[in-house]
Amino acid sequence: MGVHVVEYNIEKVIDFLNKEESLAKINPMLLEIKVLYQKNNEKGEDIFRVNYQQYKGIWPVANRDFVSVAVKFRESADKKYIGTKACNYPHPEVKGVVRGEIYIGGYIISKVDETHTKIVYISDADLKGMIPGMVKNTLSEKQGDIASKVGYIMKKEGL
Numbered sequence: 001m002g003v004h005v006v007e008y009n010i011e012k013v014i015d016f017l018n019k020e021e022s023l024a025k026i027n028p029m030l031l032e033i034k035v036l037y038q039k040n041n042e043k044g045e046d047i048f049r050v051n052y053q054q055y056k057g058i059w060p061v062a063n064r065d066f067v068s069v070a071v072k073f074r075e076s077a078d079k080k081y082i083g084t085k086a087c088n089y090p091h092p093e094v095k096g097v098v099r100g101e102i103y104i105g106g107y108i109i110s111k112v113d114e115t116h117t118k119i120v121y122i123s124d125a126d127l128k129g130m131i132p133g134m135v136k137n138t139l140s141e142k143q144g145d146i147a148s149k150v151g152y153i154m155k156k157e158g159l
Helices: 010-017 020-026 133-144 146-156
Strands: 002-006 030-040 046-055 064-076 079-086 101-113 116-126
Touching: 002 146, 010 020, 010 079, 010 101, 010 116, 010 146, 020 030, 020 146, 064 101, 116 133, 116 146, 133 146
Parallel strands: none
Antiparallel strands: 002 116, 030 046, 046 064, 064 079, 079 101, 101 116
16 A cells, blocks of 8 residues: 655546556556446546556566456545456466456545545455565555655656
8 A cells, every 4th residue: 555645636647547568667567458338428438448458577476467457436526436356257367467356446536625635545455376485575565655756757858
């Protein structure tokens, strides 16, 4: 889990996190993301999505992939949730890549004030297979840093 406050209003943060390409920018381990299914609400906003994601393994560990459902819920103008969980959507396994399982993941995005937004990133997954303790610790550290990278990447992109 990671918590970070960024110097951007909540709408800009939500727009940034709604883009698949943004996820690859804040997590350099992400090699591929594909939307397998998407449902929009009456306003045309994406509220439900099935994703395929593949992440680079840290030597000597093989790449991992996940098939998960992502649900987006706007509680109020001041708070949005993006939650993910593994699902059984049919997507073929890739040879040499281990299919992991996301127990829970996602973001809680909260307005602090007009120019600041708090981002809470949550991730709990079973990477499956044999993974050395050192690699697990490195991966946990990298996942915990995800929230802190959002503001940095947004600034770098000139948003």
